[in-house]
Amino acid sequence: RKEVEQDPGPFNVPEGATVAFNCTYSNSASQSFFWYRQDCRKEPKLLMSVYSSGNEDGRFTAQLNRASQYISLLIRDSKLSDSATYLCARSNDYKLSFGAGTTVTVRA
Amino acid sequence: DTGVSQDPRHKITKRGQNVTFRCDPISEHNRLYWYRQTLGQGPEFLTYFQNEAQLEKSRLLSDRFSAERPKGSFSTLEIQRTEQGDSAMYLCASSGLAEDNEQFFGPGTRLTVL
Numbered sequence: 001r002k003e004v005e006q007d008p009g010p011f012n013v014p015e016g017a018t019v020a021f022n023c024t025y026s027n028s029a030s031q032s033f034f035w036y037r038q039d040c041r042k043e044p045k046l047l048m049s050v051y052s053s054g055n056e057d058g059r060f061t062a063q064l065n066r067a068s069q070y071i072s073l074l075i076r077d078s079k080l081s082d083s084a085t086y087l088c089a090r091s092n093d094y095k096l097s098f099g100a101g102t103t104v105t106v107r108a
Numbered sequence: 109d110t111g112v113s114q115d116p117r118h119k120i121t122k123r124g125q126n127v128t129f130r131c132d133p134i135s136e137h138n139r140l141y142w143y144r145q146t147l148g149q150g151p152e153f154l155t156y157f158q159n160e161a162q163l164e165k166s167r168l169l170s171d172r173f174s175a176e177r178p179k180g181s182f183s184t185l186e187i188q189r190t191e192q193g194d195s196a197m198y199l200c201a202s203s204g205l206a207e208d209n210e211q212f213f214g215p216g217t218r219l220t221v222l
Contacts, residue, residue: 004150032209043199043213044151051208087150091209094139095164096201098150 003027006088006099013078013106020074021102023088032091033071035062037084038101044087048073078106110134112214114200120220121190128186129217133202140183141211142175143199144168151199151213157183158205190221 007021025033032051036044048055050071054063061074075082085101113132121127133140139158143151154173155165159180169175172190177183187194197218201211 034210036213041218043215046210046212049208049210089150093164094203094209095141095153095156095166096143096151096209096211097153100148100150 002099003092003097004088004090004099006102008100008102010103010105013104015078015080015106015108017078017106018074018076019078019104020072021086021104022070022072023099023102024070025088025090025097026069027090027092028066028069030090030092033062033064034089034091034096035060035071035073036087036089036098038087039084047086075104078104080106080108082106112200112202112212114198114214114217116217117215118218118220120222122222123190123192125190126186126188127190127219128184129198129200129219130182130184131200131214132182133200134212136204137202137212138180138205139203139211140177141201141203142183142185143201143213145197145199145216146195154185187219190219192221195219195221 035047037047038044050062059076088099089096141156142154145151157177172188197216199216200214203211
């Protein structure tokens, strides 16, 4: 089993919609989690850090469920510019373990 | 620009040749990481440095790969005798010493081995 697994998508949503997807992890000792956004052929850019039960930043909300070992990302009021691949990562002894990403496409 | 920089951005080489990539981290960051990413996958950890010390290497890092960070600032990643399977995006990231471990990535070097 991979250390971090993600809902691969693709999620195809209209502008203004809410979209949510999950990421599960296998190491219960993990303390820090992150969501990165990656555009095609670009580097991952840090979107949110998740240390406790969750985090909110504008239209983006991340929830951490330690009992069930998953993290979710919710995007409200989707914009065309939100179209990207969203990578979930957990920190383990300083290195990051990533999922394969969830692709989101927001259509006009 | 005070972000992580990498050079070159693209490298095309023939199988069997050696290649070297450079990474300049964010100046105040003590930790520097190398990852590799192939199409459809997330980045995979290769190795990391704290200052000039290489503290961990992944099993993915075969003996053809070597990384250095001689003065605790920039780092180089060398691949000897390249193989077609080495074709990937090589990403560098840096972070401070804080436990939050937020890592910031450079633009990557895309390697194509013919």
